[in-house]
């Protein structure tokens with residue numbers, strides 16, 4: 544449904560998107576994940592025809608977003624990062640107005656607006672002034688707007704940005720539900736978002752695609768966990784110093800100490816390196832009783848941190 548090949552966007556003085564390539568298949572719900580400034584919005588604005596690329600190509604359902612921009616756009620429901628809304632219009636008036644702008648006429652206007660409001664849980668709000676709606680409902684108006692011309696593909700730019708946790712949950716549910724009948728590309732800088740709603744994740748960082756896989760495979764790719772919890776009986780500063788010197792250990796944090804001298808530590812290790820064995824050995828060498836040594840399973844967050852910070856920290 545979406546094909547992006549060697550896409551590059553240069554603004555004056557900086558490359559925001561650098562030779563990226565990815566595909567989104569029909570029916571997929573794909574998370575477009577990356578820290579602020581990664582290039583998500585830039586990519587999305589190119590896909591939706593609002594911004595020309597510097598080089599490379601992008602197409603929607605086989606239509607080039609430039610040469611066949613009308614055909615490409617017809618298939619896209621786009622919800623921008625900050626949905627511009629008319630405060631002093633009622634929800635249904637606004638959506639009818641938007642439907643007409645999108646070329647709908649006659650009965651289709653009423654029908655499609657009704658269906659979009661229904662899908663987005665807006666029917667009860669249809670006569671409310673947009674200016675009086677909460678941020679969560681405004682986002683739904685933006686989503687309903689994107690659905691008006693019944694596109695096959697939804698491109699949503701940070702749809703939960705600025706919402707409170709309850710509103711986030713509702714919008715996420717809505718995206719999940721829309722995913723049953725649409726192809727979706729949804730950008731976010733919030734990890735839990737993609738873990739819960741997406742079949743696949745594209746991780747973008749500083750203008751480049753760093754990873755592209757299912758959440759489960761991304762986590763599986765981290766061969767060994769990087770966080771280890773342990774509890775031992777030792778003089779804490781000495782134990783921490785010695786563990787710190789083990790190869791592969793990046794950081795040792797003291798969590799707690801009880802009245803019997805049991806010390807809980809958290810060890811952060813380099814990925815691809817299991818330091819549990821050397822911790823057990825050093826405990827034995829120093830005759831420190833060890834009653835817990837536990838490696839935490841890698842999470843998508845570990846993957847994200849690893850991918851997006853690897854070059855800063857090295």
Ligand SMILES: Nc1ncnc2c1ncn2[C@@H]1O[C@H](COP(=O)(O)OP(=O)(O)O)[C@@H](O)[C@H]1O
Pocket residue numbers: 554555557558559577578579580581582583584585586
């Ligand atoms: N109109 C613009 N002119 C110059 N630089 C821009 C412009 N828009 C975005 N940028 C820069 O391009 C980079 C990517 O921005 P953006 O695509 O908005 O990232 P994201 O949506 O992932 O936060 C950032 O460094 C940003 O400052």
Ligand SMILES: [Mg+2]
Pocket residue numbers: 583584585624700701
């Ligand atoms: Mg953005």
